[in-house]
Amino acid sequence: MRTAVVLFNLGGPDRPEAIKPFRVNLFSDKAIIRAPWFIRVWLSRLIAASSAKAAYENYQLMGGKSPLLELTEKQGRALEAQLGAEYRCFIAMRYWHPFARETVQEVKAWAPDRVLLLPLYPQFSSTTTGSSLADWREAAAWVGLMAPVTTLCCWYDDPAYIAATAAMVREAIEDAMAQQPGLRLRVLFSAHGLPESIVRAGDPYQAEVEASCEAVMAHLADTGVEGQVCYQSRATPQKWLEPSTIDAITQAGKDKVGVVVVPIAFVSDHIETLVELDIENRHVAEEAGVPVYARARVANDDPDFIRALAGIVRRAAEPGLCRGGTACGAHKDCPWEKTIAP
Numbered sequence: 001m002r003t004a005v006v007l008f009n010l011g012g013p014d015r016p017e018a019i020k021p022f023r024v025n026l027f028s029d030k031a032i033i034r035a036p037w038f039i040r041v042w043l044s045r046l047i048a049a050s051s052a053k054a055a056y057e058n059y060q061l062m063g064g065k066s067p068l069l070e071l072t073e074k075q076g077r078a079l080e081a082q083l084g085a086e087y088r089c090f091i092a093m094r095y096w097h098p099f100a101r102e103t104v105q106e107v108k109a110w111a112p113d114r115v116l117l118l119p120l121y122p123q124f125s126s127t128t129t130g131s132s133l134a135d136w137r138e139a140a141a142w143v144g145l146m147a148p149v150t151t152l153c154c155w156y157d158d159p160a161y162i163a164a165t166a167a168m169v170r171e172a173i174e175d176a177m178a179q180q181p182g183l184r185l186r187v188l189f190s191a192h193g194l195p196e197s198i199v200r201a202g203d204p205y206q207a208e209v210e211a212s213c214e215a216v217m218a219h220l221a222d223t224g225v226e227g228q229v230c231y232q233s234r235a236t237p238q239k240w241l242e243p244s245t246i247d248a249i250t251q252a253g254k255d256k257v258g259v260v261v262v263p264i265a266f267v268s269d270h271i272e273t274l275v276e277l278d279i280e281n282r283h284v285a286e287e288a289g290v291p292v293y294a295r296a297r298v299a300n301d302d303p304d305f306i307r308a309l310a311g312i313v314r315r316a317a318e319p320g321l322c323r324g325g326t327a328c329g330a331h332k333d334c335p336w337e338k339t340i341a342p
């Protein structure tokens with residue numbers, strides 16, 4: 001059975017001139033800025049402009065573009081190799097090319113027997129998975145893509161994903177321990193932040209992040225390290241989830257513990273790992289007197305992670321599992337149904 005697997009991520013600018021329109025697209029999304037459209041149009045430009053210079057400088061540190069698409073393409077190729085000839089992976093980004101409206105045409109032309117939607121966000125948020133799925137649904141209706149669809153709305157607790165993540169964290173712990181043997185270590189699970197109001201409105205992201213972190217920590221009990229969840233990348237003036245990663249690093253400095261930062265909500269490198277965690281927050285750690293600062297690598301095309309994704313795909317293709325938009329058997333209380341599906 002020909003199966004199209006659509007991989008979703010946020011997207012990123014592919015050249016310096018794309019930074020501004022990419023960020024305007026992001027801040028114009030009603031799932032991100034929850035205001036009536038006429039306020040949102042104005043606000044999106046205001047917020048995008050107010051942080052434009054810093055964003056431009058940060059993208060310059062990565063050669064003026066985001067590596068996210070190339071890394072997602074690699075993940076897609078590795079996943080196809082795992083799944084076999086009947087499967088083909090496609091990519092749909094939310095705020096820059098390839099947009100869902102472009103990818104849906106490619107999927108239709110390939111004429112699959114079924115379509116599986118796989119957001120590359122382990123934890124569900126209405127701002128990421130929810131927004132991408134709604135965007136896809138609109139694009140698919142527009143071109144009349146009729147093949148049956150299965151949606152995999154969240155896989156924050158998938159045992160193979162958790163084991164693959166724990167192995168990457170263990171590597172970073174060993175690296176930190178080798179730098180200063182005997183040093184007390186704290187694992188900082190740094191998830192992308194969200195405005196608190198979005199969580200209060202029913203977004204399950206924080207609960208799913210905490211569950212992922214707890215499951216990873218259960219694999220690391222033998223190391224004796226402590227764990228803490230914190231939130232990075234605040235991008236609007238509202239109150240966001242706390243503690244911030246910067247506050248957690250500063251506290252680690254006061255406590256004289258080494259830190260291992262784990263970007264738990266990302267499965268690919270991009271500006272928020274390569275610049276925010278590796279450059280800006282490393283500097284914060286130095287200033288705060290943190291004795292050792294290590295960062296766990298993100299999955300990218302790590303073979304164990306790709307095998308975990310392949311397992312999720314195979315199970316998702318079975319009947320009775322998560323089908324966003326109709327019924328979900330994968331989660332008793334499917335967030336896709338609750339927060340986004342009409």
Ligand SMILES: C=CC1=C(C)c2cc3[nH]c(cc4nc(cc5[nH]c(cc1n2)c(C)c5CCC(=O)O)C(CCC(=O)O)=C4C)c(C)c3C=C
Pocket residue numbers: 009010011012013023026032033055066067068121125127128192193194195205235236265266269270271272
């Ligand atoms: C209100 C603003 C934002 C929310 C809410 C948000 C949620 C969110 N984002 C990711 C993952 C990524 N974010 C990326 C970039 C990015 N995100 C925001 C703002 C919000 N994100 C901005 C302004 C940007 C652009 C970067 C910048 O200008 O500083 C990216 C891609 C980065 C790249 O390489 O280009 C990812 C991936 C998650 C997981 C999440 C909530 C759960």
Ligand SMILES: [Fe+2]
Pocket residue numbers: 192233
């Ligand atoms: Fe973001």
Ligand SMILES: [Fe+2]
Pocket residue numbers: 152153154322323324328329330331334335336
């Ligand atoms: Fe579900």
